[in-house]
Amino acid sequence: MEGALSDEDFLRECLAEAAAAERAGEVPVGAVVVRAGTIIGRGRNASIALCDPSAHAEIVALRNAGAAVGNYRLADAELFVTVEPCLMCVGAIVQSRLARVVFGCADPKAGALGGALDCAQYAQLNHRFAVRGGVCAAPARELLQRFFAQRRARP
Numbered sequence: 277m278e279g280a281l282s283d284e285d286f287l288r289e290c291l292a293e294a295a296a297a298e299r300a301g302e303v304p305v306g307a308v309v310v311r312a313g314t315i316i317g318r319g320r321n322a323s324i325a326l327c328d329p330s331a332h333a334e335i336v337a338l339r340n341a342g343a344a345v346g347n348y349r350l351a352d353a354e355l356f357v358t359v360e361p362c363l364m365c366v367g368a369i370v371q372s373r374l375a376r377v378v379f380g381c382a383d384p385k386a387g388a389l390g391g392a393l394d395c396a397q398y399a400q401l402n403h404r405f406a407v408r409g410g411v412c413a414a415p416a417r418e419l420l421q422r423f424f425a426q427r428r429a430r431p
Contacts, residue, residue, distance in 0.1 A: 280313055283378050286356040287412035290380070293320040293333065294358045294419050300325060304419040307333040307357040309341035309350065309374075316353065317341025333357060334365040338372050349373050358416040360387030360409060366395045369405065376406040380416030 286308055293306025297320035309317035319336030323329055334357050342348045354376040355361075355369060360383040369377060383391045389407050390396070396407045 283356070283408065283411045286310055286315070286354075287358070287378065287380055287416070289315065289318075290333075290356050290358045291412065291415055291419070293318055294416070297321045297333065298419065298423055304423050305333040305357065305359050307337035307355060309337050309353050309355055311341075311345070311350070311353040316344045330364065332362065332365050334361050335368055338368055342372070351375060354378065356411075358412075359383050359420065360389050360391050362386045363388040363393060363395065370395075370401055370403045373403050374405050376408070378408045378411050380409075380411055381413040381420070382409055 289308050290306040294304040297306060298304035302321040302324050305321045307319045308315045317337040317340035319333040319340055321333050322331040322336055334355060337355065341350055341353060349372060351373040353374055355374050356378045358380040360379045360381065361369065361377065366388040377389065379389065386392055388395045390409060395401065396405065
C-alpha cells in the first residue's frame, strides 16, 4: 500500500511521547496502538503524576485505544513502544489480544519479551502475538540513558 507508515514511523511517534514524558519528569517511555495503519491510542509513562504503578506507557495507550474503539479486545491492533515491555505490560497485551508488539530498545533487567523473560514463547499463555524488537533502538536507549544519568547526577 503506497504511503503506508512503517514500523519506524510509528516508533518515531512513540519517541515523541517518550520525550513528553521526560519533560513531565517521568521515565521517558512512549507508546502508540495502531489499527489498520491508524493510531488509535497514545500513551506515555505517567506513574509519578498519577501515583499509579500501573500507568506505564503501554497500559495508558491500551486504555486510550480501548476507549476509542469501545472494546478492551484489540485483536487486530499492534502496540509500538520505545522500550521492551515489562511483565505487567505483557499481561495487559495478552488480555487485550493484540496481534503484534514492536519495541525499540531491549530491557535486560525487566523486559518480558526476551530481556529478563520471554513471555512470548510461554506456551501456557492463552494468546500469542508477534514480536519485533530493535526498531529505532538507539534513540530510545539514548533517551533512557540520558534521563537516568541526569537523575544520578542530582545531589
